[in-house]
Amino acid sequence: METAPNWEIVIGLEAHVQLDTRSKIFSGAATRYGAAPNSQACGVDIALPGVLPVLNRKAVECAIRFGLAVDARIAPVSVFARKNYFYPDLPKGYQISQYEAPVVVGGTVAIVVAEAEKSIRLVRAHLEEDAGKSVHEDLDALLPDRGSHALSGIDLNRAGTPLLEIVSEPDLASAAEAVAYAKALHSLVRWIGICDGNMQEGSFRVDANVSVRRAGTTTLGTRCEIKNLNSFRFLERAIRCEAARQIAIIEEGGHIVQETRLFDPGQDETRAMRSKEDAHDYRYFPDPDLLPLTIADDWIAAVARALPELPHAMQGRFQSDYGLSAYDAKVLTSSPDIARYFESTVAACGEPAASFAKPCANWIMGELSARLNRADSEAGEGFEVFPIRPAQLSRLVQRIQDGTLSSKLAKMVFDALWSGEADDVDLLIEQRGLRQVQGSDALAPLVDQVIAANAKSVAEYRAGKDKALNALVGQVMKATQGKADPQQVGALLRQRLEGD
């Protein structure tokens, strides 16, 4: 396990990021998810003889965006190569990828684990095409009378979908670090708009290269590659059990065989993939069908100008402009949606922004996020379909700040907005009489009544029992039907009782 004291785990990740293009990387077929099988696979994708690939400009632009976002070098010339292997979902018998000359070289991604920041180095990021999909499960139902147990179905809709494969250095030292890195990467590619990040649909998949070595040694152990991890939870579990497997083998005097493995979540174990026996002999060579890709400086400059503010920079700005804590700024920049929601809300509150920022942050990170989680929405998707608009939340915050609403009344207004019972904050306050009772003029008569009617509590308070005041505050609150600010009531009571 990760906690085995005499062992170190060394992990490098390869992330396959499906680029958000309309058409394929080398053909004009559509990439839309969920289409009828093989309806989006053209002659190039199914490898009819005589067809030629033509590179999609948008896919290259996505790679440049990523390279800029991780401070990498964008190669002025990069080369597409053929990665040769036979598999039924790969009609050409090779995958077009990049090998010796990738489009993005180097770069770093910052992660935070146990409150410490660590910089993870990238080796490279290269463009490649995805393969098709094999269908095993549903075939028996589809083909009840054709001996389907001996067959697999092939859907080539995904063949040719553009991928950016992002390869990290083996800088990750635990399953937790690997997950933090994968999450940071997942968040970044969505942030810069190159990938929808949908892991269920396979838009973001991770392979983990895992090896172990005795603590204090520096030579890398033999690694195994665990393929196709499509959730952060599986990534974490797969690394933990693979490391445990390797440690057990070495401690029993055995050796690790370099191989490709699959994670079986049901058994909580990894096992060797038989179909990938020859996986390390791909016989790459430059694809003669594709000329070298050249990227001029002015293209890079144009992409850089269109790049959104990056999360790290935005976090710094939230701290300096709005006076938020590092923690608040980090949470509010965890996705473009939440950041946009926060900024729209604060902007709608008016000036000075800094005075509204903290209450807005509290509502968004507190009540709002909690409800989004409860609504079981997909990570990050919630704010787009969120039932309360920034303009409504900002009005709510304004009415708290100007004293119209107590926190309890604000919660009632929030509930009404969330459920859709109400749309306009001010109208709701008027209609339901939710205006906070405030000011000594309005509260003084009530305070006097309560003092007169609760002689026992008054005596206790005067005898030094501070807690007796709470009972009196409660009585006043009850008299206002909860529409007063308990702190103000407490202050008034104290004034009256001590002034006598």
Next chain:
Amino acid sequence: MPTDANASTTKRLERRDVTHVARLARLALSDAEADKALDELNAIFEMIAVMAAVDTSDVLPMSHAIEMSARLRDDVVTEPDQRDAHMALAPATAAGLYLVPRIIE
């Protein structure tokens, strides 16, 4: 297998290199064919050794015979659904899928 074209000594393939590459390429070679391929490939490697003797330290590596850059296309869907026409070429199909011998993972 020898792939380093800059190696100064001539590498020679062995019989097992030929059978390995043939297996990766899904080629069924008879013993006689494998022997012939071995001789021919070794002749090619001898020629590579001659070329490798030339000093190319100040020459940029070339990845394509034509000195041009890749043309790029706009991200536009141009291909209609031609599934029925494509499927007519396949030996076995069902439910919109191409059928192949069972893949065991």
